[in-house]
Amino acid sequence: MPATASTREVTIEINGLRRTGTVEARRLLVHFLREDLGLTGTHVGCDTSQCGACTVEIDGVAVKSCTVLAVMADGASITTIEGLTDGSGELSRVQKAFHDHHALQCGFCTPGMVMSVRNLLRENPNPSEREIRHGLAGNICRCTGYHNIVRAVESLASEGSVA
Amino acid sequence: MTISQGTRHVGQPLKRREDLKLLAGRGRYVDDLKLPGMLYMAILRSPHAHAKIDSIDLSLARAAPGVRLALSGSALEDRIGPIVPNWIIPGSKVPVRRVVATDRVRFVGESVALVVAESLAEAYDAIGLIEVEYDVLPAVTEEQDAVRGDAPQLHENVPGNITTFYKVKGGDYEKANREADQVVKLRVVNNRLIPTCMETRAIVAAPEPDGTLTVYIGSQVPHMHRRWIAETVRIPEHQLRVVAPDIGGGFGAKMHLYPEDLLCPYLARELNAPVKWWETRSESHQSTSHGRAHTEDLEIAFNNDGRILGLKVSTLGNVGAYLSNMATGGPTVNTVNFGTGTYKIENYEALSRVVVTNTVPVDAYRGYGRPEGAYIAERAIDAVARHLNLDQVEVRRRNFIQASDFPYRPYGSTGVMYDSGDYQALLDKALEAFDYEGRRGECEALRGNGIYRGIGVAAYTHMCGMAPSRRLAPGGFDRGGWESARVSIDSSGRATIYSGSMSQGQGHATSLAQIAADVLQIPLEDIEIVQGDTRQVQAGHGTFNSRSMAVGGSSVHVSSHRVITKAKTIAAGMLEVDEKDVSYSAGAFTVPGTDIAPLTFSKVARMAYVGHKLPDGVAPGLDETVFYDPTGMGAPSGVHMAYVEVDPETGIVDILDYVAVDDVGTLINPRLAAGQIHGGVVQGIAQALFEEVSYDSESGQLLTGSLLDYAVPRAEHVPNIRSSFQQTPSPTNPIGVKGIGESGSIAAPPCMVHAVLDALSPFGIKHLDMPLTPPRIWAAIRSVREGDAR
Numbered sequence: 001m002p003a004t005a006s007t008r009e010v011t012i013e014i015n016g017l018r019r020t021g022t023v024e025a026r027r028l029l030v031h032f033l034r035e036d037l038g039l040t041g042t043h044v045g046c047d048t049s050q051c052g053a054c055t056v057e058i059d060g061v062a063v064k065s066c067t068v069l070a071v072m073a074d075g076a077s078i079t080t081i082e083g084l085t086d087g088s089g090e091l092s093r094v095q096k097a098f099h100d101h102h103a104l105q106c107g108f109c110t111p112g113m114v115m116s117v118r119n120l121l122r123e124n125p126n127p128s129e130r131e132i133r134h135g136l137a138g139n140i141c142r143c144t145g146y147h148n149i150v151r152a153v154e155s156l157a158s159e160g161s162v163a
Numbered sequence: 164m165t166i167s168q169g170t171r172h173v174g175q176p177l178k179r180r181e182d183l184k185l186l187a188g189r190g191r192y193v194d195d196l197k198l199p200g201m202l203y204m205a206i207l208r209s210p211h212a213h214a215k216i217d218s219i220d221l222s223l224a225r226a227a228p229g230v231r232l233a234l235s236g237s238a239l240e241d242r243i244g245p246i247v248p249n250w251i252i253p254g255s256k257v258p259v260r261r262v263v264a265t266d267r268v269r270f271v272g273e274s275v276a277l278v279v280a281e282s283l284a285e286a287y288d289a290i291g292l293i294e295v296e297y298d299v300l301p302a303v304t305e306e307q308d309a310v311r312g313d314a315p316q317l318h319e320n321v322p323g324n325i326t327t328f329y330k331v332k333g334g335d336y337e338k339a340n341r342e343a344d345q346v347v348k349l350r351v352v353n354n355r356l357i358p359t360c361m362e363t364r365a366i367v368a369a370p371e372p373d374g375t376l377t378v379y380i381g382s383q384v385p386h387m388h389r390r391w392i393a394e395t396v397r398i399p400e401h402q403l404r405v406v407a408p409d410i411g412g413g414f415g416a417k418m419h420l421y422p423e424d425l426l427c428p429y430l431a432r433e434l435n436a437p438v439k440w441w442e443t444r445s446e447s448h449q450s451t452s453h454g455r456a457h458t459e460d461l462e463i464a465f466n467n468d469g470r471i472l473g474l475k476v477s478t479l480g481n482v483g484a485y486l487s488n489m490a491t492g493g494p495t496v497n498t499v500n501f502g503t504g505t506y507k508i509e510n511y512e513a514l515s516r517v518v519v520t521n522t523v524p525v526d527a528y529r530g531y532g533r534p535e536g537a538y539i540a541e542r543a544i545d546a547v548a549r550h551l552n553l554d555q556v557e558v559r560r561r562n563f564i565q566a567s568d569f570p571y572r573p574y575g576s577t578g579v580m581y582d583s584g585d586y587q588a589l590l591d592k593a594l595e596a597f598d599y600e601g602r603r604g605e606c607e608a609l610r611g612n613g614i615y616r617g618i619g620v621a622a623y624t625h626m627c628g629m630a631p632s633r634r635l636a637p638g639g640f641d642r643g644g645w646e647s648a649r650v651s652i653d654s655s656g657r658a659t660i661y662s663g664s665m666s667q668g669q670g671h672a673t674s675l676a677q678i679a680a681d682v683l684q685i686p687l688e689d690i691e692i693v694q695g696d697t698r699q700v701q702a703g704h705g706t707f708n709s710r711s712m713a714v715g716g717s718s719v720h721v722s723s724h725r726v727i728t729k730a731k732t733i734a735a736g737m738l739e740v741d742e743k744d745v746s747y748s749a750g751a752f753t754v755p756g757t758d759i760a761p762l763t764f765s766k767v768a769r770m771a772y773v774g775h776k777l778p779d780g781v782a783p784g785l786d787e788t789v790f791y792d793p794t795g796m797g798a799p800s801g802v803h804m805a806y807v808e809v810d811p812e813t814g815i816v817d818i819l820d821y822v823a824v825d826d827v828g829t830l831i832n833p834r835l836a837a838g839q840i841h842g843g844v845v846q847g848i849a850q851a852l853f854e855e856v857s858y859d860s861e862s863g864q865l866l867t868g869s870l871l872d873y874a875v876p877r878a879e880h881v882p883n884i885r886s887s888f889q890q891t892p893s894p895t896n897p898i899g900v901k902g903i904g905e906s907g908s909i910a911a912p913p914c915m916v917h918a919v920l921d922a923l924s925p926f927g928i929k930h931l932d933m934p935l936t937p938p939r940i941w942a943a944i945r946s947v948r949e950g951d952a953r
Contacts, residue, residue, distance in 0.1 A: 024284070040195035041188020043411070045361045046444035050870035053361060081188030095186040099178060102834050105842065106668030107185030108192065108361040108411030133879040140870070142361050142412050143668050144838060145845030145907075146878040 010074040014039070015083030023070040030054040032070035033080060041081035041111045045140070052139030055112035056080050062119035064112075064138070081111035093156060094118055101152035105143035113139045117153055126158045172677035172687060173898070176834035180687075181672045190409040193365035193379050198437040201367070202231055204427060205286035206440070207276040207293050208449060209268035212302035212521040212863020213315060216266055216275065216295060223292035224278055229285030231434060233293065235276045236263035243425050244395040246485070249387070250492040251639040255327040258318035258519065260485040262395075262422045268297070269317055269484035270521050271865050272449025274422050279430055279438060302521035302863030306458055306481035309520045317484060317519045326486060327517035329495035331502075333574025334510035336464070339473025343464035347550050351542050352932040353535045355456035355481070355856040356849075357867070358528045359875055360667075362411020363442040364451055366423055368431035375402045378428055381410040382695075383418040383665050384705030387642060389697045391420045396429050403428070407695035413667035414846070415527030416451050418707050419488035423450075445869045453856055454528025456481035457494055457535050463543045464510075469551055469558040473510035476502050476539055480517050483524035490526055491517050496578070496638055497532020503573045504540025505586050505622040505800060506562040511574035521863045523856075527707065529846055530905040533625040534912060541621045541913035542930075545920070549929050555620050555917065556590065556599065563587060563622070570894075578638075581624055581798040582901075583891045584826055590622065593802040593824040596885060602806055610925055615809045616819070619918025623909045624800035627902025628710035630793040645792035646710070647702045648718035650679065650726050652785040654772035656765030657689040660722075663703015664715030665694050669904065670835045671711060677831055678716050678898060682723035684750040685764060701788055709799070709902030712831055717896040718791035725787035730767045733785075736778035737770055738762055797893030797901035801825035803844070803910040805918040811926075814941030816852055816919055818882040823910065826889040828901035833888070836903055840886040843907020849876045850908070851915035855934045874934075 011020045014037065021036050033039045033056070042065060045053035054065040057079040084092040091099065094117050104110040113136070120127060120135035127135060132153045133146070141149060184190055224233040239262055246260040263274045276293050280286035301315040308314055309324040317324055340346055367379040376398060382388045385407045393400035410417065423440045431438040442450065462475040480494020499513035548558040564571050566585040573579055594600075599618065606616045629635060630644030649661040662675055676690040683690070693699050706715070727747055734752035735742040738759055746753050751761035767785075770776060774783035806820040823840050830836050853874040857866040867873040884907075892899025912933060919935050920928065926947045931939060 026284075034195075035197070038197070039188075040192075041190070043192070043362070044194070045363070045411075046870045048444065048869045048871045051361065051444075081186075085187045089187075091183070091186055098186055099182045102179065102838050104182060104185055104668075105670070105838060106361065106410060106412040107181075107190050110185055111188050114186070129883075130879075133877075136878040138877075140361065140875055140877065142359055142414070142846070142875070143842045145841035145843075145884060146881060147841040147845075147884050148838060150878065150883070 008071045010070055012073050013077040015079060025069070025071055027070045028066055029068040029070045029073050030065040033065060039080050039082055043108055043111060045108065050140065051109070052116060053109050053112040055115040055139065057115060062115050081114060097152040097155050101148045101155060103144060103148040103152040109139060109141045113141060113149060120153065121156060127153070129154065172680040173829070173831050175677065175832065177673055177677065177832055179670045179673045179835070180676065181670060192362050192409050192411055193367060193381050194441045196367050196379055198367065198369055201437040201439055202279050202281060202434060203283040203286045204277055204279050204430060204438055204440040205290045206274050206423070207290040209264065209271060209273045209275050211268060211297050211299050212271050212304065213300040214268050214297035215300065216264065216268060217298055218296045219276055220294040221276065224289040227285065227289040227292055229281040230278055230289045231281065232279040232430065233276065233289065236261055236265040239263050240265055243429050246395065246420055246422065248486045248488055248490060249641050250489040252327050252329055252491040252495050253639050255491045256321045257326065258321055258485055262425050270523055271863060272523055273484065277426060279434065304520050304522050304858040304860055304863050306456065306479040306518045306520060308860070309518050310479065310516065317521065321519055324519045325516045326519060327491045327495060329499070329515045331499050331511065331513040333576055336473040336475050336510045336512040339510035340464045343472045344467045345550065346462060346464045347546050349461045349463070349542060349546050349930060351459045351461065351538060353455045353457040353459065353538055354850060354933045355525070356454040356528060356854050357448055357856055357873055358414040358416035358454055360412030360414055360416055363444055363447045364417065364421065364423065365441040366427045367437055367439045368427035369437040370431050370435055375404060376428055376432060377404045377406060379406045379408060380424060381417050382407045382705070383413040383667055383707055385665060385695050385697055386663060386703045387705060388424060392424060392428050395425050398428065404698045407665055410667040414529045415454065415531055415707060417667065418705065419452055419526050448868050448873065449523055449865050452487050452526035453483065453523050454525060455535060456525045457498065459539055461539060461543055463547060465547045467551060469547055469553045469561050471506060471508050471544065471547060471562055474503060474508050474543055476513040478513065478515040480515060481520050481522065481525055482517055483522045484519060485524050487524035487526040490524065492640065493527065493532045498535040500576065500579050501533055501536030501625055502539040504537055505564055505624050506540055506544060507564050509574055522858055529843065529908040533905060534909045537623040537909045538913050545917050556594065559590065559620065559622060560587065579626065580795065582795060582893050582895050584624060584798060584800040585889065585891055586622055586800060586802070589800060589802040589824050589826055589889055592887065592889060593804050593822055596824065596887065597804045597820070597822045615811055615922045615925065617807050617809065617918045617920065617922025619805040619807070619914045619916065619921060620802065621910050621914035621917060622802045624798050625905070625909060626796040626798050627708055628713040628793060628796050629708055630714060630796060632792050642704060645790050646704055646714040646718045647788065647790045648715065648722040649701055649786070649788040650719065650722040652726055652768045654769050656685065656768035658683055658685065659691045659693060660719060661693045661700045662715055662719060663700055663705065664711040665705040667706065669706070669711060669839070674712060674831045674835055675716060675719050678719050679723045682720060682727060684747065702790070709904040712900040713797050713893070713896050713902050714791065714793055716831065716900060717793065717898055718789050720898050721791050722787050722789040725789065726785055729787065730764065730771070730785060732778055732781055733771055734762050734767045737767065737776060793896055795895040797828055797895050799825065799827045799901040799903060799906055801906055801910055803914040805914045807918040807922055809919060809922040809940060811944050814937035814939065814944065816935060816940070818848070821882050821884050823884055823886045823907065824889060825903070825906050826891050827903040827906065828893040829890055829899035830888055831900060836888065837886045839903045840907050841884045843905060844884050844911045845876060845881050847908040847911020848881055848915055851912045851933050852935050853880065
């Protein structure tokens with residue numbers, strides 16, 4: 001799409017790769033990721049920024065990508081769920097803990113949940129159960145009842161590093 | 164044939180095989196699909212609950228950028244058939260439901276017109292340009308209001324807004340009523356819910372070069388969707404391929420026929436291009452089926468020792484503006500048939516009326532009718548305990564169906580049979596895990612300090628895997644009760660299993676493989692499970708009613724056995740021994756008592772495919788398909804307990820503990836089974852404490868139109884769930900399983916309500932309707948305190 005009055009060119013580093021595209025000014029970051037770049041691991045579960053399925057990392061901080069316009073991310077560095085397993089195909093620690101503790105069922109909320117857990121552990125490497133539950137308040141899971149997600153995070157607590 | 168125990172997979176808490184792709188962001192849900200030349204559909208929905216459509220002007224929308232087509236209902240009336248329910252209780256009056264409204268709308272959210280455009284944004288932009296003139300009519304949203312004589316009437320052929328009358332009777336309730344020491348009446352409301360799969364509905368219909376059509380849809384029932392779409396859009400069924408990829412939760416909401424399921428296939432053929440529709444969350448709240456929405460009047464006749472002699476139930480089931488897929492079956496067969504629960508109540512009488520209102524259609528949601536039925540039985544027994552000031556545990560003991568009573572037909576029912584169970588043992592396990600005595604004392608002690616804690620108990624049973632097929636016809640259920648499985652062994656001895664069940668997160672790729680691995684005695688990694696593609700999977704009924712392990716799993720089991728039976732015949736020929744002398748052990752055919760070397764399964768598989776040395780009359784190949792029709796239904800059961808503290812100043816409920824002891828028969832995978840309990844319990848807690856769909860009763864506007872207004876619980880709102888199991892194998896199927904998916908959402912609502920009522924007992928509060936939100940609890944306490952002050 002050529003740049004016009006209502007479009008902008010953006011350059012964003014995504015999962016370590018520089019990506020350039022022309023987007024409508026009104027395009028949400030999540031739609032830019034999913035529709036324009038084909039990074040469909042980031043999901044859309046609502047339209048009021050309640051569910052957290054679209055959570056990605058922008059400059060190292062978990063952000064709901066439905067609350068950000070693509071143009072606002074110009075120049076930023078973004079990590080999506082696809083970025084956690086790039087290269088080797090090995091799961092990261094948080095992903096592996098989810099697998100070990102059966103912390104996912106349908107898997108739809110999972111990418112956003114994993115991103116929020118990473119953020120939670122970065123801010124508080126040794127959270128209590130209450131802190132874990134509070135820290136995940138921005139992400140809805142309808143399948144697991146959260147029980148095993150909390151177990152997965154507890155298994156990572158005190159281990160320190162998020163990567 | 165003896166099949167020795169090789170490595171046992173059934174019963175092992177294996178980790179899921181499907182996790183890796185989902186965790187890596189490589190799951191593929193319908194909205195992830197992007198096909199060349201794909202067009203996007205958007206729907207204009209009615210802003211009124213009840214109105215005549217005077218005119219629709221599509222001209223501006225048609226002229227808008229990127230728009231390929233804009234249509235109203237009148238253009239489709241002759242092209243796509245009306246949406247016909249799949250379960251019609253005999254005698255029901257079925258209103259006509261057009262795929263898009265033509266002259267009248269009956270709920271906020273009903274489809275009025277559509278646009279197909281080259282981008283989603285252009286489609287949304289264009290529906291904003293459609294001008295519709297409505298003549299607004301009076302609306303009715305609540306079931307009690309809809310059956311009043313002066314209520315607005317929704318459909319000419321549904322007088323009084325009642326589509327269905329359904330009666331159940333066993334014993335002699337009137338006699339029980341006369342003879343009982345006491346009779347208590349209670350009205351209970353089963354609040355309307357939104358299933359809230361995290362993935363909303365989405366469909367892509369794509370014409371193929373060969374003239375066939377592929378429909379990608381997150382369907383719990385792909386083969387049923389193929390049949391329904393074929394019949395309604397008039398596409399030959401064999402030219403229609405339905406593909407259900409990864410599904411982001413279903414919970415019953417993704418097993419019905421919706422207008423969009425028909426529009427995308429129709430439009431894709433008209434425009435000869437792939438057409439996608441994706442539902443926004445707010446759109447979902449007003450277009451995807453809701454759940455529950457009942458009012459029940461109970462009359463309980465009991466003696467002073469707590470023994471219930473009789474129960475009379477009158478149900479009003481609100482099904483919204485039209486009869487959705489299974490709507491007449493939910494408030495009737497699925498609810499009142501189960502109204503006596505785990506209790507021996509021999510005199511039972513129930514009348515259920517299915518009521519239409521100006522609201523979103525109501526249909527199956529996790530448990531469908533069984534949560535409502537269990538709520539009847541449990542609120543009844545709790546009311547008896549409260550009325551007599553007896554211990555809630557003791558009253559249950561006195562009324563339970565006993566282990567020696569199974570198989571048990573409640574109130575002499577011909578339709579309901581509980582195959583097995585042991586409720587007293589479940590209760591004992593729950594009491595022990597919960598420390599009932601200790602906590603009872605703790606509650607009493609703390610009350611003196613103004614701390615209000617309460618204990619809730621609930622028991623449940625129901626029936627899973629509607630079957631056998633021949634018994635479904637009299638109830639008007641227009642499908643079978645069987646499930647199919649094809650176990651196809653390749654020439655290396657590895658298996659591909661085509662199952663008609665359909666996982667939406669339950670983990671069938673793991674659990675079905677465990678069942679097959681035990682029979683085939685091959686490693687799990689040598690088994691692939693294929694589901695959700697009508698061109699690959701021979702036939703099926705999909706996943707609902709907790710049927711996948713009981714029926715789908717059994718079909719995999721039986722089919723795998725047939726493979727081994729044939730392989731053994733071939734092996735006997737290869738070993739040049741009599742078939743009856745051959746055993747199958749640890750993945751190899753042996754002849755016990757001889758020094759003949761074991762013959763591996765893979766070598767037999769190779770022989771089956773090269774066919775060089777097959778016994779006379781044995782055809783090449785090792786590939787068995789079974790359509791397994793169960794003889795009956797398994798009845799899971801359980802006892803759940805909750806411990807809560809209610810803050811009388813705010814009405815906030817703090818859940819301190821939750822114990823679930825469930826008997827779901829043989830456990831295939833305890834890890835996944837516990838996961839089902841956790842998720843179901845939290846959905847049940849959500850019904851009890853948080854969630855409720857609200858309509859404005861005057862205008863019929865949906866007030867809980869987004870996740871901002873509809874209170875789905877977060878991690879910090881719910882407790883850990885202490886789940887454990889009792890295993891009483893079901894005699895109704897070869898693997899002894901009973902079904903598990905719905906247990907939690909059935910048990911948790913009454914359990915939570917009883918816990919809160921127990922905490923509030925010092926205030927003399929005997930009943931509150933769900934959801935027990937802080938304002939509702941606070942208001943109840945305040946009204947008692949104000950009463951005391953006067």
